[in-house]
Amino acid sequence: MKSRSWTIVRYTVAVAVLLVWTFPLLWTVLTSFKTPSEVFTYPPHFFFHPTLENYRQALVGYSSIVPNLGISAVIATSTTVLTMLISIPAAYALARRRFRGRYAVGLYVLTTQMLPPIGLIIPYFLIFNRIGWSDTYQALIAIYLTFAIPFAIWLMISFFEDVPLEMEEAAYLDRCGRFRTLWHVILPQVRGGIMVTLLFVFMSSWNEFLFAIVIGGSHIRTVTAAMYNFISVEQTLWGPLTAAACITMLPVVIVGMLAQKHIVSGLSLGAVKGGGRTR
Amino acid sequence: MIVRAAAPAGLARVRPSRALSEGRFVALLLSPAVLVMFAFTTLPVIYLVWTSLHTLNPAEPYANGFVGASNFVALASDPRFWNALRLTGIYTVSTVILQLVIGLGLALLVTNLGRAAGVLRIAAILPMILAPVVVGLIWRTLLLTPQYGVVDFIGLSLGLGSHNWLGNPTLALVSVIAMHTWQWTPFAFLVFVAALASLPRDPFEAAVIDRANAWQRFRYITLPLIRPAIVIVVILRTIVALCAFEAIFAVTGGGPGTATEILNLYAYNKSFIELSIGYGASIAVVLLAITLILALVLFRLRTARR
DSSP states (O other): OHHHHHHHHHHHHHHHHHHHHHHHHHHHHHHTTSOHHHHTOSSOOSSOOOOSHHHHHHHSSTTOSHHHHHHHHHHHHHHHHHHHHHHHHHHHHHHHOOOTTHHHHHHHHHHHHHOOHHHHHHHHHHHHHHHTOTTSHHHHHHHHHHHHHHHHHHHHHHHHHTSOHHHHHHHHHTTOOHHHIIIIIIHHHTHHHHHHHHHHHHHHHHHOOHHHHHTSSSSSOOHHHHGGGGBOSSOBOHHHHHHHHHHHHHHHHHHHHHTHHHHHHHHHHHHHHTOOOOO | OOSOOSSOOOSTTSOOSSSSOHHHHHHHHHHHHHHHHIIIIIHHHHHHHHHHTEEOOTTOGGGOEEOTTHHHHHHHTOHHHHHHHHHHHHHHHHHHHHHHHHHHHHHHHHTTOTHHHHHHHHHHHHHHHSOHHHHHHHIIIIIIOTTTOHHHHHHHHTTSOOOOTTTSHHHHHHHHHHHHHHHHHHHHHHHHHHHHHTOOSHHHHHHHHTTOOHHHHIIIIIHHHTHHHHHHHHHHHHHHHHHOOHHHHHHTTTOSTTTTOOHHHHHHIIIIISOOHHHHHHHHHHHHHHHHHHHHHHHHHHHHHO
16 A cells, blocks of 8 residues: 555656656747737736747848858857767777876866866957957857867767777777778767767757857857847847747757657766766 | 776787787877867966966956966955855755755656656756756746746745745845756756666665665665766766856846856856956856866765775
8 A cells, every 4th residue: 555655656756847847848839829918928828829920030030040040050060070070089099999198188088078168268259359260150160169079079988988899809800900990890889879979069069158159149140149139128029039949949859859768878878987068 | 887897908919900000090099189179178278377367358458467366366355256156156066966866866766667757758858958048048037037937926826925036136046056956957867767777686685685674775775886876976967067157147147136146157247248357267267276176076086986
């Protein structure tokens, strides 16, 4: 009897937590379909006549976020590609090779990953102003690499460590060179890990905000910065703002849900092994 | 598998056929990453430290120049700095403890709950993948605003009365802590679910035979076994809490007054709002030093306890 009521308690708590985790998101989606007067209705309504007006405002007209979506896509994609090209070989070396200074390099990657972004944005702001890079694509991509590379290396290390050693040994016995072994034998084994890392890097670049407003902002305005299109001193346009938020979150949520299993394993793997700062 | 051995001890036994030496191979693999990290991270940090030794204000260029450690001397008698330091401490400690306790509690609660646990695992991803700035805006606009926010409505319905959640200094701090906890507890939860799933069964069966009660089983078997996961959650969440900026920026901007102005926000406000970049840099240097020292201590702890 006791165990049965305990089960009921467990389910109740699980449902409550589920609500707490999903409600803010659901409420945002609901608000994005509300008319301005409906937004301010009190007590809040769950049922109302939905309108698409907010989405029209967010997508068409002078405060449209479509250009910003494009800018964010370019920056996040470039960051991801560069990060993967640089990080995969480094992670492999750190995970699988024995060399002097391995511990030191590992520690270096780790401390680089921990730096609070505010410590980087101040020097970057000064440097980019001096060399005329502020408000450019390359500036934002460069600064995004600062968090993406150490993060990707640390995550990839745990995936490389999972590849059985015998595979490499067999390849070497077959007189397969180091590069060919890495390319043909090892990389196919960590395809899943590469996907997870890629996703995380893309998401964190897509979601980034601090660097985006200080370094970019007027010309190169990422979609997170563009949220502020709808906020001014006089008023905030909650409807279009939530619509823009929904549009911005949509790709991340879709990808996140599709890759749900990989994300969970990536998070716990990275975390369990000591890497992985998600932001 | 929670505790894994460090990387297998290399491949020295089997010699690959190629002429390329091992040293060169490793250098080729590592150098792009190390060079980029050095150029893009280490050099800017050195420049940050250099900047912190200057007065640098684009609005008052005549006063700019090298001032030695005087920014740091000024910090020591700056009440706003000590306030920010105190808030950073409160924010970090409370969010980490909350995430740890709630995450672990929840993970214990849903083990063996079957499908419900699966649904919860999927839902757990949602808060984490959202942009912190969007999370901040959502919380500010839809949940906490008096008169039409949902949290306010729930508070009112429960008889707690209407509160200006972001206007009252204490409530604003509670709100930003709650927000961070909301967004990141799922991380701790997922790690602990994975850790609990990998526990061996035998000790628990033995404990049941020995008539250990649930609390004893948790205290003397589960807890020691998942210690590595706990340590790693504490480390990672501490580091992330120390980096927190975007959600607080969006939700309160550090206000009301300086009630939620943690070091990150203080450095930002000083540098980019008041344009005292040199002084802002010195705040960032302090934060950097705290983060690095804390991280090294925590990691030492981790390897020591293994």
